[in-house]
Amino acid sequence: MRDVRSDFPILHREVHGHRLVYLDSAATTQKPRQVIDAIVEYYSSLNANVHRGAYDLAVRATEAYEAVRAEVATFVGAPDPNGVIFVRGTTEAINLVASSLGRVRVQKGDTIVVTAMEHHSNLIPWQLLAEAREAHLVMVELTADWQIDLAGYRRALERSPKIVTFTHVSNVLGTINPVADLTRLAHDAGAVVLVDGAQAVPHMPVNVAALDADFYVFSGHKMLAPMGIGALIGKPALLDAMPPYQGGGEMIRTVHDTSATYAPLPHKFEAGTPNVEGAVGLGAAIRYLDALGMDEVAAHERALARYALERLATIDALTLYGPAGDRAGVVSFTLADIHPHDLATIVDSEGVAIRAGHHCAQPLMRRLDVAATARATFYVYNTREDVDALVAALEKARTLFGYAHA
Amino acid sequence: MPDGDASGLTELYQELILDHYRRPRNQGSLEAYTRRVALANPTCGDELELDLLLDGDTIADVRFSGHGCSISQASASMMTQLIKGKKVAEARALAVRFNEMLHGSAEAARDKSLGEARALAGVAKFPVRVKCALLGWNALEESTRSQP
Numbered sequence: 001m002r003d004v005r006s007d008f009p010i011l012h013r014e015v016h017g018h019r020l021v022y023l024d025s026a027a028t029t030q031k032p033r034q035v036i037d038a039i040v041e042y043y044s045s046l047n048a049n050v051h052r053g054a055y056d057l058a059v060r061a062t063e064a065y066e067a068v069r070a071e072v073a074t075f076v077g078a079p080d081p082n083g084v085i086f087v088r089g090t091t092e093a094i095n096l097v098a099s100s101l102g103r104v105r106v107q108k109g110d111t112i113v114v115t116a117m118e119h120h121s122n123l124i125p126w127q128l129l130a131e132a133r134e135a136h137l138v139m140v141e142l143t144a145d146w147q148i149d150l151a152g153y154r155r156a157l158e159r160s161p162k163i164v165t166f167t168h169v170s171n172v173l174g175t176i177n178p179v180a181d182l183t184r185l186a187h188d189a190g191a192v193v194l195v196d197g198a199q200a201v202p203h204m205p206v207n208v209a210a211l212d213a214d215f216y217v218f219s220g221h222k223m224l225a226p227m228g229i230g231a232l233i234g235k236p237a238l239l240d241a242m243p244p245y246q247g248g249g250e251m252i253r254t255v256h257d258t259s260a261t262y263a264p265l266p267h268k269f270e271a272g273t274p275n276v277e278g279a280v281g282l283g284a285a286i287r288y289l290d291a292l293g294m295d296e297v298a299a300h301e302r303a304l305a306r307y308a309l310e311r312l313a314t315i316d317a318l319t320l321y322g323p324a325g326d327r328a329g330v331v332s333f334t335l336a337d338i339h340p341h342d343l344a345t346i347v348d349s350e351g352v353a354i355r356a357g358h359h360c361a362q363p364l365m366r367r368l369d370v371a372a373t374a375r376a377t378f379y380v381y382n383t384r385e386d387v388d389a390l391v392a393a394l395e396k397a398r399t400l401f402g403y404a405h406a
Numbered sequence: 407m408p409d410g411d412a413s414g415l416t417e418l419y420q421e422l423i424l425d426h427y428r429r430p431r432n433q434g435s436l437e438a439y440t441r442r443v444a445l446a447n448p449t450c451g452d453e454l455e456l457d458l459l460l461d462g463d464t465i466a467d468v469r470f471s472g473h474g475c476s477i478s479q480a481s482a483s484m485m486t487q488l489i490k491g492k493k494v495a496e497a498r499a500l501a502v503r504f505n506e507m508l509h510g511s512a513e514a515a516r517d518k519s520l521g522e523a524r525a526l527a528g529v530a531k532f533p534v535r536v537k538c539a540l541l542g543w544n545a546l547e548e549s550t551r552s553q554p
């Protein structure tokens with residue numbers, strides 16, 4: 001993959017007198033000039049409210065917004081752009097499905113299946129739904145190699161769950177789940193499947209049609225686009241049968257005094273003025289990633305993860321978490337008795353930005369038997385030098401905590 | 407690497423603090439307690455439970471348990487040493503003083519009544535870590551709120 005660092009203005013700023021080494025892309029990614037420029041360009045030449053004006057500018061803004069819907073569909077292999085609903089992000093997409101589909105599909109005593117590696121945003125909405133409908137929430141356990149336990153998964157499916165949901169890629173472990181297989185099994189059991197693609201779409205080629213997921217969700221800000229834009233990819237037949245999530249402008253066909261009819265897809269699920277700036281930025285991000293090639297992006301990150309695992313394994317008393325085999329560009333670890341927050345503070349003084357904490361995955365933390373981990377995550381702009389900087393900064397942490405150099 | 411301690415890290419992770427982190431004083435729970443308060447830092451997952459045994463308006467005994475970073479653990483440990491045997495009102499006054507120190511008051515940082523907890527003055531340079539150092543003190547504040 002070509003060296004893209006010069007495209008990212010923020011990577012040229014200093015932190016505490018050091019080059020910024022940004023290793024927290026699983027939380028949010030930095031933005032290339034191409035995305036920033038697209039947003040500036042939108043406000044400089046195109047801004048108007050969409051779907052509402054008869055004048056030229058409004059028509060163009062609407063065209064720009066709808067063009068991105070088609071680009072998103074192509075990027076993730078969704079057969080029908082009408083099944084692409086713009087949302088704030090992964091969290092909103094999941095809440096939309098849990099609340100709308102949940103209302104019609106989940107009754108008292110029904111089962112919803114989740115896994116023990118979910119981000120809180122793919123857990124709490126289902127907890128709320130289960131509570132509201134008096135349904136059962138079943139959590140599938142993980143194997144010793146931090147994969148979804150297939151035997152446990154099959155057992156959960158024997159309950160004929162109404163909804164099954166799992167993440168494509170774990171934001172803590174880097175585990176890449178066999179989405180197509182898991183989906184087929186769930187479909188055989190009669191379930192509707194939602195896949196949390198927040199850590200997959202930015203990092204590898206994804207074809208939603210091939211995976212056959214009923215709902216697939218992701219966030220723009222984790223894939224070079226601005227915050228506040230993301231997508232719910234749904235099978236149109238399912239979306240059509242679901243009640244609206246939010247009411248307001250944009251989502252209606254005819255409004256009577258005490259009732260209304262709703263717009264067809266996708267607008268039925270897009271009440272109110274949408275984030276057009278965000279969509280325009282997402283379009284630019286998709287074009288940027290397409291130009292790099294998602295296969296190349298995936299290979300680059302996996303190579304960095306392998307290198308990081310190799311280098312980190314040489315640090316005395318460092319514990320790595322996650323599967324032994326292939327994994328995405330996510331590396332979680334702890335170091336001796338140094339708390340992850342202390343690690344994050346210390347490496348920050350060297351310009352290295354890593355995450356410390358529970359990563360919004362407390363059930364998983366309990367299974368890892370830790371309260372927190374440190375986590376480094378990689379993206380297109382990271383290099384082997386970034387990994388070396390992390391390793392050097394961790395040695396500094398060891399020194400400060402009184403450990404001898406290895 | 408910055409020369410000396412421009413970053414403040416050496417001060418932050420000085421021996422006394424690491425000692426309290428690794429060998430916390432008054433750690434555990436009290437079988438008989440008058441007040442028990444559990445506090446958490448939802449953003450980072452640190453958890454702390456503070457037990458107080460009050461004898462009238464005196465803190466006769468104190469213990470804390472939980473888990474967290476070196477700063478939260480060391481700070482809670484130092485606090486327990488400081489408040490044991492003190493009147494509730496005195497302990498609460500120390501909490502106010504400690505808070506002032508963490509918000510950069512040089513005068514508070516010189517106040518001998520804060521004892522070893524003065525070692526934590528350097529936390530003021532790390533705004534995101536201030537909440538760590540305050541966790542134990544906030545538990546004290548909460549558990550003694552309705553006391554004289």
Ligand SMILES: Cc1ncc(COP(=O)(O)O)c(C=O)c1O
Nearest residue numbers: 089090091119121171198199219
């Ligand atoms: C796996 C996973 N799911 C969901 C989310 C939530 O995404 P967002 O905060 O953009 O809604 C994240 C990121 O924080 C994530 O890593």
